[in-house]
Amino acid sequence: MSFDRSLARCSFCGRRPPEVRRMVAGPGAAYICEKCLQTCNEILDDPTPFSAKALELASRPPVVIAAPQLQEQDLPSIPYEPVRTIKLELEQKQQGMTLMLYELQFYQKHFELHYLWIRPPFPAGFAFVPRLIFLVKDNTGAEWAGDRGGMMKTRPELVSDPNLVVYQGSARFRPLPSSEAQTLTVRAANPLGQFEGPAPDLWKFEITL
Helix, strand or coil: CCCCHHHCCCCCCCCCCCCCCCEEECCCCCEEEHHHHHHHHHHHHCCCCCCHHHHHHHCCCCCCCCCCCCCHHHCCCCCCCCCEEEEEEEEEEECCEEEEEEEEEECCCCEEEEEEEEECCCCCCCCCCCCCEEEEEECCCCEEECCCCCEEEECHHHCCCCCCEEEEEEEEECCCCCCCCCEEEEEEECHHHHHCCCCCCCEEEEEEC
8 A cells, every 4th residue: 555655744734844844654644743743742741631732633623635545355344333332311501502422332342422512503614513522531540531533413404493503423432441330421522612701611421331
């Protein structure tokens, strides 16, 4: 599998040489420039789960990069059916927005949290929908941070209020909780909330496994 390195640009900020001096190559077409790498190191050194720099990085629009195509025989075998599913009916409201957790799915090597985010529409011309970011902690002290490959899509058929829009999302975490885990504490943050005044509180949910 090959990729034209002359087309390389940072997967986090979209800049390419000569805008940046150095980049670190990852798998396929993934790269990170020295400036974004410095930001990531500062985030890792900050003990705050939802630091200002982490929220700013999460709120950036996605960088679309043409990735090398995998042949069908090269595609990994992924189990699409969860091993266990827990139905949830958890809902919290704040500042005109509602976050609903409706399903927790366990797969062989990861688990997924599925949710609905109901809020006023983003302003016209807004180029992307920022994903919510999560911090999950179980009763044994194990933690999972970030969205881990989460996705989000608009579900206009789920709302009749023209002043609201529904986004359906999921967040993926790995590894699985241990057999000793009995509860999960889920905290969620809106990355764009840091720019609002006053900044909204974190959503917080308790899930029994």
